[in-house]
Amino acid sequence: MRDLVTELMLIPGLSGYEDRVAGCIAGHLDAMGIAHRSDRLGNLIASFPGDPAAPVVMVFTHMDQLGFVVRKVEESGLIRLERLGGVPERALAAQAVLICTNQGDLPGVIANKSHHATTPEEKYRVVPYQELYVDAGFGSKAEAEAAGVQIGCPVVYLPRVLALAGNRLAGTSVDDRAGCAALLALAQRLRLREDGPTVHLVWSVQEEYNLRGVLPAATACAPDIALQIDLLLACDTPDMAVRGEVTMGGGPGISLYSFHGRGTLNGVIPHPALVRLMESAALTCGLPLQRSAHTGALTDLSYIQFMGSEGVACLDVGFPMRYTHSALEVFDLDDISGMVDVLVEALSQIGPGFDLSRRPR
DSSP states (O other), X not given: OHHHHHHHHTSOOBTTOOHHHHHHHHXXXXXXXXXXXXXXXXXXXXXXXXXXXXXXXXXXXXXXBOEEEEEEEOTTSOEXXXXXXXXXXXXXXXXXXXXXXXXXXXXXXXXXXXXXXXXXXXXXXXOOGGGOEEEOSOSSHHHHHHTXXXXXXXXXXXXXXXXXXXXXXXXXXXXXXXXXXHHHHHHHHHHTOSSOBOEEEEEESOHHHHSOTTHHHHHHHOOSEEEEEEEEEOOOSTTTGGGOOOOTTSOOXXXXXXXXXXXXXXXXXXXXXXXXXXXXXXHHHTOOOEEEEEESXXXXXXXXXXXXXXXXXXXXXXXXEESTTSSSEEEEHHHHHHHHHHHHHHHHTXXXXXXXXXXXX
């Protein structure tokens, strides 16, 4: 798992430019002998046929990461950026980035005004991204363009992975390359199963952009149940203590409530049958199951729940993560492995009699 997550985190894959990530995942599926297909948006799908009398299940996670696109190349060769996704402006100055061009990837740094020239008023000011620029070493616009830099080029945080104490890693795009690795581990386990429901695994696109890239894949799979893998906000640091009880290293978890609350008025209140299912699976596995409820974030599951004539039973399944959407996010590999174990067990408990009805009580 460590090697797989590391491999995926080191691949740049801005929303809309997930091809290299998808290629890596497809290579692993090929090595396992698992057939797969892609749609026009780039969603990658692997299907495992099962009992036709049981509910159809889709388990998915997103391949893309947030970042930037080139907005302008100055005559000086400095590069201006447009944000793509929820990039925190207060964490941008002095960050290393990677500019992905048709001629290759180019490192650069988001400039930070020299400390010796910073006024007292500027020391505590968050610089808006519109004022920031990337220095990739070019001396002119012509030199930058000759290297392949042009308007629209994707730009991401410089991919890095740092091994921390124990089984913890810090790195770029843990959100959601850790989920991608977990889904590959789940594929390996499903390949060996002898029974169970039909399961579609989907590595989706453009989650960080508009949360809707997965919809064509969901339409094609037509699930009765959708389980989404993504982060849970770890609340075990001083700045997050009032937000909940999820702890990193405390095991996998589920979201009991999510709501964005900023512009996109959407979120997920999970189907109670799926909450009970995950609780039963965790108990069978002898693993803890953490519970999260938060405002301020949501996933692409928000839109899938309203699909079809009867809707889709939905649940967000996750792993604790610290420092979301920053250049170095932190997670615990044991939480990922535990999450895969619980998902395997949960899928084994879905049979022809699995009740998704919401009758009045």
